[in-house]
Amino acid sequence: MSASPLLYLQSGGPTAVFNATAQGVIEAARSLERPLLATRDGLDGLIEGRLVDTTRVSDSEIARLSSLPGGSFGVSRNMVPSFLEAPQLWLRMRDVLQGHDIHHLLVNGGNGSMGSAARLAEFTRHTGYPLSVIGIPKTIDNDLPGTDFSPGFPSAARFLATLMREVTLDMDSMAQRRVFIMETMGRHTGWLAAATAAAAQHPGAAPHLILLPEVPFEAERFLLRLHQCLERHGHCGITVAEGLSGVDGRPLAETRHDQVYGHEQLGGAGVYLAQLIRQRMEITAHVAQVDCLQRAARHLASGLDLRLAHLAGRVAVEWALAGRHGVMTGITRSAAAVPLWGIAPVSLAEVGDQERKLPAEFIDALNLGVTPAFLDYLRPLLAAGEPVPSAADGLPDCRPIAWGALSLAS
């Protein structure tokens, strides 16, 4: 392995299958007999020269990697500014890369990270140092363009839909006029909230109302729908996206309730709705705010998500060594009842810092829900994966991988 090493970098919030991509990258590098380094803490590690050598870890440990949630190498939310904004920082990165003779960079992340990757794709032009850059998609939010889905989304969707389905039977058991609210992540987009629609196993099952950031929230219409749902079903399951905003475009979670009691609104959109329901209908709603659990719940990961996350990592290595540059490993699906999945290149410049909202044809704005077309999109993503390996205590084995000592650039 005397060839120049590739460098792999995890960036942004983790997902349940982030490390499946890492495993795909490492296994591809091993099978192609190329050394692979990885940065600690994402782009911070690249700038500060904090790298680890993945070749020091055994094949059996690498085989365990995809069973671990989180980002095994550590991540950062810091992004790379343009060369013109921070030339000294770029020259520092050049020194790090040069110190290890690295000429291939693989950036695994979401919108902002692909924006950084797009800027880094101009590295040679700005610094004269030869560097090829490949992006690998990742975000539970599913808001990256250029890919059928983003690895991480199907697993988070599977977690949310599974729990919404299970809690429906709990809610069914209880007395009438029960309201249950689940708040999902997703930032400014409604993909994760919409995904809970898969929970409904029969018509009329929860979630009955899905509140998406793509549809401005109107309190009166919502309360009317809630009233109708309680009349019809005796209870109501509601999903609300964290980014739900009012007609003025302001996120509900930031809205103050000065006009009511002079009290500050705390908590997220779910708590906001619960307070509204209590004030207007005198019903105490239950609120589940699963927060990071929805991206960490590896035990419910989607099998397809694991497979494509791994494949996207493997293909990124192959492309880098084949001389490809400036593209992301986008996921494609064929139009068929049982779709075929593939990987196709998308220009980093087209996906970086872009945001894919839930398209209009997936939104049933009138009924505060999703369309059958969205369920057709979603359902193939949700099949189960292999069970996670258990530790001796019967819980998932989550021992972290020991990547060994840092290799600091001169």
Place this chain on the structure above:
Amino acid sequence: MSASPLLYLQSGGPTAVFNATAQGVIEAARSLERPLLATRDGLDGLIEGRLVDTTRVSDSEIARLSSLPGGSFGVSRNMVPSFLEAPQLWLRMRDVLQGHDIHHLLVNGGNGSMGSAARLAEFTRHTGYPLSVIGIPKTIDNDLPGTDFSPGFPSAARFLATLMREVTLDMDSMAQRRVFIMETMGRHTGWLAAATAAAAQHPGAAPHLILLPEVPFEAERFLLRLHQCLERHGHCGITVAEGLSGVDGRPLAETRHDQVYGHEQLGGAGVYLAQLIRQRMEITAHVAQVDCLQRAARHLASGLDLRLAHLAGRVAVEWALAGRHGVMTGITRSAAAVPLWGIAPVSLAEVGDQERKLPAEFIDALNLGVTPAFLDYLRPLLAAGEPVPSAADGLPDCRPIAWGALSLAS
């Protein structure tokens, strides 16, 4: 099946294994060739004469029952007052029981429900109508005395510990000074919060701080411990029980923050802590409030919990038909490295309306955690169960059982 039917009743908040007990009750009645009715909506159904005949449902449907979360027959939180408080209501129940020739009642519930069962055990004395009563334990809170654990607790514990373990790797991946708070149920007791201690797979792993209602909350001590934890580990995982109270005995979730901004405190103990941490340490903590999900997450149920919940139901039928009366099917374990589990009778009068707090020997009050003795108690409860049956869409099959038309008493 011309013998007089038994009557089964589910009472109080559901658990992941509530229906495993129902299945045990029904299968025992079938094997002993006794008809079994069940009330709709718990004690409400008994008072209002809303009963279903379980014999109308096929064996294959009954075999599916234990895979469903919730309480399949419906529950109520209403309890039975004493005969002296409500004689007319007792005479209404007598009419219902007499109308169906029922002389055996099985009450499946928690502390309050066992209190109702204890009162109903005096039915013959008050009304002259012969009725035997058997209690079957159930509560995720684990606060019922007279039983090693309450069915429902191990499964909720397994869910909370699994997710805390998974989210630890997510937290490890992120930048320094990360604080994650998980709020658990448990009412006035800390069993569920304590159970998240099982998440720690190695020394120093989350949860680092466990805040129990049995230990009055002192803000300064907590903040000091949090600071120390961040210095040592770079992040801190915290579990807080919903019932955490201050030194004045008032639950934190009810405390107002008038002294700070004149704002009302919304949300539970987790949000309270997050606000305290933000105000005092300028750190934004993540809060997961899983609410009903922790009792509905059947997909993570404990195998032992399922087995003992089923057995407690089966034994209750056998005891009723053997002439036992006024007792609960308490769970026992032998003192051995691999314990043997059994069922033993406990007087309903001794367990009804009682509350078992986490005992002192399980609490490490100094370090805001639990003792090794508690982990010795907990660990045998957490082994995995069989995987839940999947529906065609890859999510758990949660089709409710159709119990058929109600049989209304005259």
